[in-house]
Amino acid sequence: MKHIGITILAAVAALVSGCNGGSASGNDLTEFVNVKIGSGGHGHVFVGASVPFGAVQLGPTSIPQSWDWCSGYHVSDSTVIGFSHTHLSGTGIGDLFDVTLMPVTGPVKYSRGTERDPLSGMWSYADRSKEIARPGYYSVPLLRYGITAEMTATNRVGLSRYTFPASDQAAIVIDLENGGCWDSAYSTGFEKVDSCTLKGYRFSSGWARNQKIFFYAQFSKPFDFFEVIPVREREINGNTLSVNYGRAGFRTADGDQIMVKVAVSPVSEENARLNMETELPGWDFEATSEAARTAWNEELSRVKVKTADADTRTIFYTALYHTMIVPSTFCDVNGEYRGADGEVHLDGGFVNYTTFSLWDTYRAQMPLMTIIHPDREADMVNTMIRICDEQGRLPVWHLMGNETDCMVGNPGIIAVADAVVKDIPGINKEKAWNALKTTAMGDDRGQDLRKRYGYIPSDLFNQSVAYDMEYAIADGAMASAAESLGKKEDAEYFRERSHSYRNYMDKETLQARGRLSDGSWRTPFSPYHSAHEVTDYCEGTAWQYTWLAPQDYEGLVEFYGSREFFLERLDSLFLADSHLEGENVSSDITGLIGQYVHGNEPSHHIIYFYTMAGQPAKTADLVRRVYDDFYFNDPEGLAGNEDAGQMSAWYVLSSLGFYEPEPASTRFWFGAPVFEEAELKVPGGTLKITAKGLSADNKYIQDVTLNGQKLDRGYIEYSEIISGGELVLTMGPEPAVWF
Numbered sequence: 001m002k003h004i005g006i007t008i009l010a011a012v013a014a015l016v017s018g019c020n021g022g023s024a025s026g027n028d029l030t031e032f033v034n035v036k037i038g039s040g041g042h043g044h045v046f047v048g049a050s051v052p053f054g055a056v057q058l059g060p061t062s063i064p065q066s067w068d069w070c071s072g073y074h075v076s077d078s079t080v081i082g083f084s085h086t087h088l089s090g091t092g093i094g095d096l097f098d099v100t101l102m103p104v105t106g107p108v109k110y111s112r113g114t115e116r117d118p119l120s121g122m123w124s125y126a127d128r129s130k131e132i133a134r135p136g137y138y139s140v141p142l143l144r145y146g147i148t149a150e151m152t153a154t155n156r157v158g159l160s161r162y163t164f165p166a167s168d169q170a171a172i173v174i175d176l177e178n179g180g181c182w183d184s185a186y187s188t189g190f191e192k193v194d195s196c197t198l199k200g201y202r203f204s205s206g207w208a209r210n211q212k213i214f215f216y217a218q219f220s221k222p223f224d225f226f227e228v229i230p231v232r233e234r235e236i237n238g239n240t241l242s243v244n245y246g247r248a249g250f251r252t253a254d255g256d257q258i259m260v261k262v263a264v265s266p267v268s269e270e271n272a273r274l275n276m277e278t279e280l281p282g283w284d285f286e287a288t289s290e291a292a293r294t295a296w297n298e299e300l301s302r303v304k305v306k307t308a309d310a311d312t313r314t315i316f317y318t319a320l321y322h323t324m325i326v327p328s329t330f331c332d333v334n335g336e337y338r339g340a341d342g343e344v345h346l347d348g349g350f351v352n353y354t355t356f357s358l359w360d361t362y363r364a365q366m367p368l369m370t371i372i373h374p375d376r377e378a379d380m381v382n383t384m385i386r387i388c389d390e391q392g393r394l395p396v397w398h399l400m401g402n403e404t405d406c407m408v409g410n411p412g413i414i415a416v417a418d419a420v421v422k423d424i425p426g427i428n429k430e431k432a433w434n435a436l437k438t439t440a441m442g443d444d445r446g447q448d449l450r451k452r453y454g455y456i457p458s459d460l461f462n463q464s465v466a467y468d469m470e471y472a473i474a475d476g477a478m479a480s481a482a483e484s485l486g487k488k489e490d491a492e493y494f495r496e497r498s499h500s501y502r503n504y505m506d507k508e509t510l511q512a513r514g515r516l517s518d519g520s521w522r523t524p525f526s527p528y529h530s531a532h533e534v535t536d537y538c539e540g541t542a543w544q545y546t547w548l549a550p551q552d553y554e555g556l557v558e559f560y561g562s563r564e565f566f567l568e569r570l571d572s573l574f575l576a577d578s579h580l581e582g583e584n585v586s587s588d589i590t591g592l593i594g595q596y597v598h599g600n601e602p603s604h605h606i607i608y609f610y611t612m613a614g615q616p617a618k619t620a621d622l623v624r625r626v627y628d629d630f631y632f633n634d635p636e637g638l639a640g641n642e643d644a645g646q647m648s649a650w651y652v653l654s655s656l657g658f659y660e661p662e663p664a665s666t667r668f669w670f671g672a673p674v675f676e677e678a679e680l681k682v683p684g685g686t687l688k689i690t691a692k693g694l695s696a697d698n699k700y701i702q703d704v705t706l707n708g709q710k711l712d713r714g715y716i717e718y719s720e721i722i723s724g725g726e727l728v729l730t731m732g733p734e735p736a737v738w739f
Contacts, residue, residue: 028293028297029296029300029301029304029317030135030136030293030296030297030300032313032314032316032317032318033134033300033318033321034314034318034633035047035134035321036075037314037315037322037633037635037637037638038090038322038637039075040634041068041638042067042068042587042588042590042640042641043090043635043636043637043642044068044070044071044088044089044090044091044642045071045073045089045322045642046087046088046089046090047059047071047133047138048083048133048138049136049137049138049153050136050153050292050325051136051154051295051296052295052296052299052325053324053325053328053376054156054329055086055155055156055264055328055329055330056086056153056155056156056158057085057087058084058138058151058152058153058160059072059083059087060072060080060083060126060138061073061080061081061084061087061097061100061178061180062077062079062080063114063115063121063123065094065180066181067094067587070088070092070093070180070181071087071089071090072084072180073087078125078127078128079115079123079124079126080102080123080124080125080126080140080142081100081102081112081113081122081123081175082100082122083149083160084096084099084101084180085098085099085101085158085215085262085264086098087180088326088644089326089642090357090641090643090644090646090647091357091644092588092643093181093182093404094180094182094183094206095179095182095206095208095400096179096183096400097178097179097180098202098204098211098215099174099213099215099262100174100175101173101175101260102122102173102175103142103145103147103149103162103164103170103171103172103173103258104145104171105145105147105164105165105167105171107169108121108173109121109122110122110231110245112178118144122173122175123144124144125143126140126141127141127142127143128140135292135296135300136152136153136292136293136295136296137150137151137152137289137292137293138150138152139151145165146165147162147163147164148162148163149162150162150285152289152292153292154279154288154292156263156279156329156332156333157262157263157264157275157276157279158261158262159260159285160259160260161257161258161259162257162258162259162260163256163257164250164254164255164256164257165254166252166253170250170251170252170258171248171250172219172223172247172248172258172260173245173246174200174246174247175245176188176190176200176243176244176246177244179204181206182207183205183207183208183211184205184206185202186203186204186234186236186241187201187202187203187236187241187242187243188200188202188203188242188244189201189244190226190244190246191269195222196218196219196221196222197216197218198216198217198218199214199215199216199269199273200214200217200246200269201215207399208399208401208404209404210342210401210402211399211400211402212400213264213266214264214266214267214268215263215269216262216263216265216269216273216275217260217261217262218276219248219258220258220283221250223248224249225248225249226248227246227247227249228244228245229245229247230242230243231243259283259285263275263276263279265332266331266337266338266400267332267336267338267344268344271336272332274332274333274334275332278333296321300317300320301681302373302680302681303372303678303680304678304679305655305674305675305678306676306678307676312674312675315631315633316652316655316674316675318633318648319631319649319651320648320652322645323365323368323645323648323649324645325644326644327353327354327356327380327644328355329351329352329354330352330354330383330400330401331347331352335347335348335352337352338401339387339390340387340390340398340401340402341390341391343390345386345390348382348386350378350379350382350383351376351379351383352379352383354383354398354399355398355399355644356380356384356395356399356415357397357643357644357645357646358395358396358398358407358411358412359397359407359408359409359411360407360643360645361415361643362414362415362418362663363605363649363650364604364652364653364659364660365644365646365648365649366380366418367418367649367653367668368649368652368653370418370419370718371680371682371721372680372681372682374424374425377419377424378419378424378427379426380415381415381419381424381427381432382427384412384415384416385416385427385428385431385432387403388438388439389435391403392438393438393439394413394416394435396409396410396445405445407538408463408466408467408470408538409467409469409471410440410470410471410474411470411474412439413436413440413474413477413478414473414477414664416435416436417474417480417481419432420432420433420436420481420485421477421481421484421664421665422666422718423484429485432481433481433482433485433487437478437490440474440475446461446468446471447471449461450471454500454503455468455500455501455504456468458514458516458522459516459517462534463535463538464514464536465512465514465537465545466538466540466545467538468500468501468503468504469501469545469548470548471500472497472499472500472501472549473548473549473551474663475494475498475551476494476498476550476552476663478490478498479492479494479495479498479551480663480664480665498551498552499552499555501548501552502555502559503515504545505546505559506521509525509527509542510546510560511525511546512542512546512548513536513542526581527542527546528543528579528581528595529541529580529582530580530586530589531582531584532584532585532587533584538602539586539588539602540586540588540589540597540602540603541580541595543573543576544595544596544602546573547570547573547603548602550662551662551663553609553612553662556609557613563613563614567610567613567615570606570609570610573594573596573606574593574595576594576595577594577595578592578593578594588600590639590640591626591639591640593622593629596622598626598630598639598640599638599639600640600641604646604650607619607626607671608659608661608669609661611669611670611671612669612714614714614739616670616671616700616701616714616735616737616738619669619670620671620672620699620701620735621672623654623671626654627651627654627655627672653668654671654672655675656673656674656678656680657670657672657673657689657691657701657727657729658670659671660718665718666717666718666719667715667716667717667718668716668717668721669715670701670714670715672699673689673694673701673731675689675691675694676690676691677689677690680721682721682723683722684722684724685725686724687722687723687724687725687726687727688726689726689729690727691729691731692729692730692731693731693732694729694731697733698733699731699733700731700732700735700736701729701730701731701736701738702731702734703729703738704727704729704730704738705727705728705730706725706727706728708726712738712739713739714739
């Protein structure tokens with residue numbers, strides 16, 4: 001079993017080996033991370049303490065439970081109901097916020113509370129002027145109580161330190177009732193182990209319909225008393241289940257510090273204890289925080305960039321940081337985890353993960369993983385294959401062992417197929433293929449209609465165009481995987497099926513539009529119309545979905561009759577009026593250039609069609625416009641929802657000069673580099689990327705060489721990237737075509 005744990009021993013080793021303890025230096029890349037980018041607007045990013053891909057995300061949770069608080073934090077609001085040990089980052093639905101700690105003084109009301117009534121709950125305003133937030137560490141004063149809260153984390157353990165005023169009624173309350181937005185606890189429990197130790201569990205239902213989390217908590221000093229406060233009961237299957245708070249009481253002098261360690265487990269309280277004993281046996285807060293910083297530096301240093309622009313460097317490293325918060329570890333130090341079948345499973349020989357926002361991340365976040373984290377990519381794909389064994393199909397949007405079925409299509413197919421095509425080490429390809437084919441041949445989620453009609457009729461299935469077009473992309477990925485495995489008949493079958501989207505392409509309007517079961521077009525029709533719930537599309541309009549066929553670029557060109565007309569229509573996407581029509585316009589349609597929508601995923605590949613069509617300068621111009629307009633060093637510095645790292649991964653890859661627009665492909669097409677020099681740690685060593693002569697004027701690629709040899713194509717192969725070497729992009733002021 002490969003373990004991902006940050007231990008005190010690791011921290012000590014880092015300090016002994018010359019870690020600078022956080023002082024300013026070019027080696028501390030965490031200095032260039034602004035964790036608040038995306039904490040405003042609709043970014044929904046997590047703000048708090050974690051380690052890369054950790055099971056624990058320890059940070060503040062606020063009162064509001066509406067859309068912009070899906071991560072528990074928004075820059076517009078400084079309320080804090082406590083500090084929760086699990087959070088989502090960049091999602092459109094709220095859940096988790098498990099095991100919430102709130103340090104208090106005096107009597108409180110045990111509820112979430114409302115901002116209209118300061119005494120309605122335990123909540124406090126936070127002093128954001130004194131807030132400190134950096135990778136692996138978070139601190140903020142709570143104004144109501146005069147308490148400063150600090151926190152850091154290992155993989156599976158959160159460590160909090162609270163500095164109290166003098167009080168005879170100081171306490172640390174453990175809130176097991178309040179989760180994130182759509183989440184509701186249905187059973188919780190505490191057990192006092194000794195005067196410093198508690199254990200318990202929280203079972204809840206929400207986006208993850210049956211989430212189970214267990215915890216083991218230790219305090220750095222004995223509590224004077226511990227009491228359980230039940231807040232409600234409910235009957236389920238004849239059993240009376242309760243939801244509780246727990247209060248550990250203390251007497252404190254001014255400046256007294258109390259620390260709390262909370263280890264979490266998806267399996268059991270005993271495993272939570274084992275996680276704590278393995279990862280964080282001691283109480284050295286500074287060493288633990290430093291170990292978290294070291295862990296982030298190790299991951300961030302997989303890509304080093306050279307630029308004189310401080311904001312650009314911050315945007316890049318924050319984006320890279322955001323790509324590594326999730327997926328999150330979902331197994332204990334002994335390898336045990338709770339499967340998609342609800343059962344506890346033993347060590348599978350790999351790290352089990354969760355939080356798979358695959359409709360988003362198959363496009364850039366996971367392809368980025370194949371370059372800089374191929375070992376973790378293998379574990380994640382093996383997790384998906386195991387999920388297929390447990391639930392009968394690959395994941396769609398998996399959270400804490402639960403299939404949420406959120407979003408359209410079969411995105412798990414694309415992620416697994418991509419790993420097969422790229423020959424990621426550590427994956428059993430035949431097992432992967434069996435999972436791929438089992439999922440692709442299913443009849444659920446509209447696939448039965450697609451088989452019957454050749455497409456999904458709009459009068460029989462909601463979001464029919466979106467579902468079918470995403471299924472077609474997955475079929476394209478299936479064909480690529482079959483080809484790489486020498487399965488010729490399967491490749492031909494899925495390649496043909498990947499053309500089902502063509503049924504929606506209307507020669508009259510030149511747009512993708514809904515088609516009814518009798519073959520007629522859905523009317524009335526406007527390519528500007530958006531409806532968030534009942535519509536032919538998902539979080540988009542016909543304008544964006546017309547181009548959602550990255551698996552069949554040649555087919556799109558054929559639809560328009562010529563490359564010239566294809567390019568003319570592609571131009572029209574970016575020149576169209578940006579207005580939207582409808583009473584319930586999707587709030588995900590943000591970051592518009594004409595009708596190109598950078599704030600949501602279905603558009604993310606489109607700009608690279610220009611390079612594929614032989615006009616790389618147009619790709620360069622538009623990519624640079626996206627950099628300038630939609631990524632900046634500010635809480636509102638993302639165009640839309642972060643989407644579990646996808647929005648940031650698009651920037652990371654594109655800013656390096658290339659992007660993978662085709663699903664399950666080995667081709668990364670060139671666009672517009674941001675940095676004069678960049679170095680990537682890859683399996684073969686180091687890939688050095690030099691943008692020779694890059695400047696505001698010299699913004700177009702003129703020539704490309706790889707290891708001194710001219711590259712006479714518009715893309716670089718995945719195998720060439722991971723082999724390392726030197727990629728030189730010679731830049732100039734005039735548009736050019738070098739291939």
